[in-house]
Amino acid sequence: MRYVSTRGAAPILGFGEVLLAGLADDGGLYVPESWPSLAAGGSGDYLVTALEVMSPFVGGAIAPGAFADMVREAYATFESDEVTPLVDLGDGLYLLELFHGPTLAFKDIALQLVGRLFDHELSRRGERVTIVGATSGDTGSAAIDACRDRESMDIVILHPADRVSDVQRRQMTTVPAANVHNVAVEGTFDDCQDLVKAMFADAPFRQRMRLSAVNSINWARVMAQVVYYVVAAERLGGRHVPVSFSVPTGNFGNALAGHAARHMGLEIEQLVIGSNSNDILTRFFTAGTMTLDEVVPTLSPSMDIQVSSNLERLLFELLDRDGAAVAALLDDFRGTGTIVLDPALHATLGDAWSAARFHDDEVLRCIAEEADRSGVVLDPHSAVGVSAARHCRRDHSVPMVALATAHPAKFPDAVESATGVRPDLPERLGDLFDRPERFSRLPNDLAAIQAHVDACVAG
Numbered sequence: 001m002r003y004v005s006t007r008g009a010a011p012i013l014g015f016g017e018v019l020l021a022g023l024a025d026d027g028g029l030y031v032p033e034s035w036p037s038l039a040a041g042g043s044g045d046y047l048v049t050a051l052e053v054m055s056p057f058v059g060g061a062i063a064p065g066a067f068a069d070m071v072r073e074a075y076a077t078f079e080s081d082e083v084t085p086l087v088d089l090g091d092g093l094y095l096l097e098l099f100h101g102p103t104l105a106f107k108d109i110a111l112q113l114v115g116r117l118f119d120h121e122l123s124r125r126g127e128r129v130t131i132v133g134a135t136s137g138d139t140g141s142a143a144i145d146a147c148r149d150r151e152s153m154d155i156v157i158l159h160p161a162d163r164v165s166d167v168q169r170r171q172m173t174t175v176p177a178a179n180v181h182n183v184a185v186e187g188t189f190d191d192c193q194d195l196v197k198a199m200f201a202d203a204p205f206r207q208r209m210r211l212s213a214v215n216s217i218n219w220a221r222v223m224a225q226v227v228y229y230v231v232a233a234e235r236l237g238g239r240h241v242p243v244s245f246s247v248p249t250g251n252f253g254n255a256l257a258g259h260a261a262r263h264m265g266l267e268i269e270q271l272v273i274g275s276n277s278n279d280i281l282t283r284f285f286t287a288g289t290m291t292l293d294e295v296v297p298t299l300s301p302s303m304d305i306q307v308s309s310n311l312e313r314l315l316f317e318l319l320d321r322d323g324a325a326v327a328a329l330l331d332d333f334r335g336t337g338t339i340v341l342d343p344a345l346h347a348t349l350g351d352a353w354s355a356a357r358f359h360d361d362e363v364l365r366c367i368a369e370e371a372d373r374s375g376v377v378l379d380p381h382s383a384v385g386v387s388a389a390r391h392c393r394r395d396h397s398v399p400m401v402a403l404a405t406a407h408p409a410k411f412p413d414a415v416e417s418a419t420g421v422r423p424d425l426p427e428r429l430g431d432l433f434d435r436p437e438r439f440s441r442l443p444n445d446l447a448a449i450q451a452h453v454d455a456c457v458a459g
């Protein structure tokens with residue numbers, strides 16, 4: 001498989017190069033040159049389907065046996081044999097639990113594989129990198145767990161000091177691997193992101209440290225997420241039996257994987273986007289315009305995002321894969337802060353997508369009601385997905401699968417305030433609060449952070 005940029009002006013690359021490149025040279029995102037077709041069949045077995053769905057994207061870039069080993073190892077870290085269990089909520093509504101990985105959030109599904117793919121590709125090339133990232137919570141711990149103890153990389157994660165939950169911080173700072181380095185920055189999440197951007201913008205530093213990232217624009221992350229859409233359909237009747245999905249959405253990577261599954265031939269009737277109060281995407285799908293706004297903090301912090309980077313991949317398809325048109329639209333957005341879609345294009349979107357927004361009070365009510373109705377305890381992100389599923393569902397004869405993206409114990413305060421019961425951490429994390437923490441606290445100062453990264457890598 002070859003990959004092209006959504007802005008049409010970057011070199012066409014193979015899978016291994018796209019994996020390590022992240023962003024394309026023209027500022028676009030890489031997408032497959034064409035969509036492979038799903039064959040009929042599929043038994044609902046996660047590993048079998050994972051290999052079948054992902055192999056065409058990897059093409060000849062990795063030997064099939066080595067790829068199969070990485071897939072098997074990645075999903076052996078999950079607590080459930082089914083990897084992503086499907087829970088019946090009644091009335092044709094299902095919950096696909098994507099949170100049984102090592103850090104209890106759906107990011108593990110992609111990152112457990114991507115960490116192994118990175119290590120494989122770097123070792124093959126005899127290269128070593130320093131992965132840097134900023135996190136407001138979930139991504140940092142999932143990236144750390146995926147990269148821990150890997151020979152070909154160090155990983156340095158910045159989080160805002162005193163502004164992530166205790167569970168989230170401890171999931172990062174209690175990992176006892178020599179290549180893992182946590183920094184609590186005396187500032188906000190935006191400060192952390194700005195520091196990471198500034199490190200990448202400093203070309204001599206970037207080259208000396210061989211900086212790299214495993215962020216959500218990486219194609220391999222989307223690829224790994226296509227699998228569970230197919231698996232869910234198989235478990236509900238087959239790849240060619242209609243099914244709908246509802247996706248709590250932030251950076252749009254998860255939803256885009258559903259879009260890819262649809263392009264590959266999965267019979268997805270409705271793709272529903274759920275937003276929290278940061279509803280720029282919901283407004284885009286319902287009104288056809290997208291206007292930049294302030295980010296407001298909510299109970300579902302992993303969705304507190306304004307500009308969803310993966311939306312660019314959807315725009316590329318919507319604009320008939322015309323990279324110049326995508327670049328023009330996004331330039332316009334950067335200049336004016338607004339995108340206005342052509343009405344015909346907006347109508348096309350409306351056929352394929354639905355969207356709804358839920359504020360925190362509605363999210364808490366959903367958690368309480370679902371606990372009463374089915375006994376299932378949702379985290380605030382998953383509750384946005386379930387709310388959107390109930391609100392947008394059109395045809396009740398088609399099963400609707402809401403994606404559950406985090407374990408309720410990751411957000412115990414919100415869950416307790418909704419249900420009155422504090423959710424327990426799963427057994428394997430039961431001693432999280434007894435494990436020793438290891439992190440450095442540094443000022444919001446680029447020179448200090450760079451000196452620290454340098455020392456981490458040298459050490």
Ligand SMILES: *Cc1c(COP(=O)(O)O)cnc(C)c1O
Nearest residue numbers: 250251252253254302381405406
């Ligand atoms: C990252 C994340 C999301 C949002 O997923 P996107 O792919 O960014 O849209 C939703 N819920 C949780 C718990 C997450 O960690």
